[in-house]
Amino acid sequence: xxLKQTLLVLAAAxxxxxxxxxxxxxHSHDSPTPPAQKWSFSGPFxxxxxxxxxxxxKVYKEVCxxxxxxxxxxxxxxxxxxxxxxxxxxxxxxxxxxxxxxxxNDAGEMFERPGRSAxxxxxxxxxxxxxxxxxxxxxxxxxxxxxxxxxxxxxFPWFIFDIFTQYQEQGPDYIHALMVGYEEAPxxxxxxxxxxxxxxxxxxALGMPQPLSDGQVTYExxxxxxxxxxxxxxxxxxxxxxxxxxxxxKRLGFQVMIxxxxxxxxxxxxxxxxxxxxxxxxxxxxxxxxxxxxxx
Amino acid sequence: MSGHSTYQPQSPFMKWMERRLPIAGLVxxxxxxxxxxxxxxxxxxxxxILSFMLGVQIITGIVLAMHYTPHATLAFNSVESIxxxxxxxxxxxxxxxxxxxxxxxxxxxxxFRGMYxxxxxxxxxxxxxxxxxxYLLMMATGFLGYTLPWGQMSFWGATVITNFFSAFPGIGxxxxxxxxxxxxxGNPTLNRFFSLHYLLPFVIAGVVVLHxxxxxxVGQNNPTGVEPKGDRDTVPFTPYAxxxxxxxxxxxxxxxxxxxxxxxxxxxxxxxxIPANPAVTPQHIVPEWYYLPFYAILRAIPxxxxxxxxxxxxxxxxxxxxxxxxxxxxxxxxxxxxxxxxWVFFAVCxxxxxxxxxxxxxxxxxxxRVLTFYYFAHFIIVLPLLGxxxxxxxxxxxxxxxVLKEGVPIGAPAPAPTTKV
Numbered sequence: 001x002x003l004k005q006t007l008l009v010l011a012a013a014x015x016x017x018x019x020x021x022x023x024x025x026x027h028s029h030d031s032p033t034p035p036a037q038k039w040s041f042s043g044p045f046x047x048x049x050x051x052x053x054x055x056x057x058k059v060y061k062e063v064c065x066x067x068x069x070x071x072x073x074x075x076x077x078x079x080x081x082x083x084x085x086x087x088x089x090x091x092x093x094x095x096x097x098x099x100x101x102x103x104x105n106d107a108g109e110m111f112e113r114p115g116r117s118a119x120x121x122x123x124x125x126x127x128x129x130x131x132x133x134x135x136x137x138x139x140x141x142x143x144x145x146x147x148x149x150x151x152x153x154x155x156f157p158w159f160i161f162d163i164f165t166q167y168q169e170q171g172p173d174y175i176h177a178l179m180v181g182y183e184e185a186p187x188x189x190x191x192x193x194x195x196x197x198x199x200x201x202x203x204x205a206l207g208m209p210q211p212l213s214d215g216q217v218t219y220e221x222x223x224x225x226x227x228x229x230x231x232x233x234x235x236x237x238x239x240x241x242x243x244x245x246x247x248x249x250k251r252l253g254f255q256v257m258i259x260x261x262x263x264x265x266x267x268x269x270x271x272x273x274x275x276x277x278x279x280x281x282x283x284x285x286x287x288x289x290x291x292x293x294x295x296x
Numbered sequence: 297m298s299g300h301s302t303y304q305p306q307s308p309f310m311k312w313m314e315r316r317l318p319i320a321g322l323v324x325x326x327x328x329x330x331x332x333x334x335x336x337x338x339x340x341x342x343x344x345i346l347s348f349m350l351g352v353q354i355i356t357g358i359v360l361a362m363h364y365t366p367h368a369t370l371a372f373n374s375v376e377s378i379x380x381x382x383x384x385x386x387x388x389x390x391x392x393x394x395x396x397x398x399x400x401x402x403x404x405x406x407x408f409r410g411m412y413x414x415x416x417x418x419x420x421x422x423x424x425x426x427x428x429x430x431y432l433l434m435m436a437t438g439f440l441g442y443t444l445p446w447g448q449m450s451f452w453g454a455t456v457i458t459n460f461f462s463a464f465p466g467i468g469x470x471x472x473x474x475x476x477x478x479x480x481x482g483n484p485t486l487n488r489f490f491s492l493h494y495l496l497p498f499v500i501a502g503v504v505v506l507h508x509x510x511x512x513x514v515g516q517n518n519p520t521g522v523e524p525k526g527d528r529d530t531v532p533f534t535p536y537a538x539x540x541x542x543x544x545x546x547x548x549x550x551x552x553x554x555x556x557x558x559x560x561x562x563x564x565x566x567x568x569x570i571p572a573n574p575a576v577t578p579q580h581i582v583p584e585w586y587y588l589p590f591y592a593i594l595r596a597i598p599x600x601x602x603x604x605x606x607x608x609x610x611x612x613x614x615x616x617x618x619x620x621x622x623x624x625x626x627x628x629x630x631x632x633x634x635x636x637x638x639w640v641f642f643a644v645c646x647x648x649x650x651x652x653x654x655x656x657x658x659x660x661x662x663x664x665r666v667l668t669f670y671y672f673a674h675f676i677i678v679l680p681l682l683g684x685x686x687x688x689x690x691x692x693x694x695x696x697x698x699v700l701k702e703g704v705p706i707g708a709p710a711p712a713p714t715t716k717v
Binding site for chain 1: 302325328329330331334373376379380386387390523524525526527528529530531532534535536539540542543546547549550553554556557558559560561562566567569570579650
């Protein structure tokens, strides 16, 4: 059986097994699929849009940061290549807007000082219990890697296509959908007290009230000041916080791919040439092979 | 089919060395002059690919361990610090995490190739059993490693898997407490898992040496399943097998790099980017994809102890394959019925994998039970009976004859020489 035939059989076998038994209802599926957005960072040559990241950062700073921490991100990251494109001085200036608790000092006391670029974003609450107490019992999650920690199930056969299309923006798509997904609870849906109905949230009862409204954050670059745009921008920003080296990764990936394709091609033709000798000069093999006792 | 060393040291130093420690001669006879069947196809390159992947995992793993902190409160953030602050840390970590998946893809192809061509049959039983031991060690290493990032799936995966041992009658609870180093998965568990995760790859490397040793004693099987009868059936390992392995290894690296650079989180689970939280259970606890068929077998059986026994049994039964398959003919090429049953078995394994990723409810459980039954039936009923009732096609007299007859199989572009070599 040749490689090609075998692959065909594999594909057929996989389809035969996977396709028919649509047996059970998966209860997590009653949320609609978050609509796929256009992201500048998708695909093999995807790049973050600096202006969008800066807008998303503004949304985070003015809205999300009042409840959500970003504890893995340092101010210096804002000035790193492949990100928001701020200068080190700008990052330092942004850091200085924050008060950071430091200490203990020589007198053994904790004190507050202006942030430095080496500091990470300060948390809005001193601890998880304080965060819960201020938010009706719900803990606002840290947002540093949230864009990789949230997803929705793609299901067969989409997850196979995703390998080839490189679709992997479930996280940002979901976050955007969540931002625009607030609506009135449908008839007959009992919302627990303090919860808010969101059609994309699994189970629909979300502790977070609708965080964004049109015109809430002022954009200086003329981008539309809508929930939809805010949602896109903050999702892009959170993708960057989750994967700050993504652009370096994709750039290196392209170089590695070119190298491997050339190497594989050269090895293929070398292999062909070497094996030709078996055909043309089999007598030369005698010298190269160890004398062997064959079982008969 | 073992070869003798024909190594002739050239330089005075190598001559001096060869009389004291004939290591160059050993390498020469094992990887240069070693005769390998001339008709091996590309499915035979995965042994080399597996050695390569073991090397990749050990090297990236050693560097990662320099930056990782095995502590319940620090592990998650130390992995994130590798991703953010260590130079090329993201590359190391994605190579290592995707490398594990590539390692398993390669081992599954390697195992199914062995099954298809009957590579486990006399005289290769020990070679095969060493392979089953390697696979078990790989599973243990992979599981321990998945715990280390200390995300939600790490924590709950470790909880579910270690809970298997509580199924032991009588001593179960005490055994699990001993394994955990406490009354739940916690910091002592993470510490010992890290220690063992660092140890096991070197155990694997040791068993790989035995595996290769056994291979070089009995010689490689080949697509015809007919032993090489003379020099016309073989080619020297170098350059023929070396260049072929090198080419396919490079092609395999393209797939590897595709995931590492473009889809680094595709094979993982999003929940593992949520820090471990003993108070919150994920909606579906799912192991890594390479354990899914066994997870389906476990959950297909309503009794916990029997489920665990079935899970381990489904792997241990592989070790008995050389005796369960009663046919004297090795290769599926000459076994028309076995060939069909092989592909059914393959489809069943894929199906179990798919069911392992689904919640254990309703029709999924029924489907998993049917497929679990078939999985075991393949070994206990189908294979023993096939050997008795199947009428095999006539075998070629030799490899070179089959190469001539069937035209040009992959990897043997040359028809056999007509003159005796």
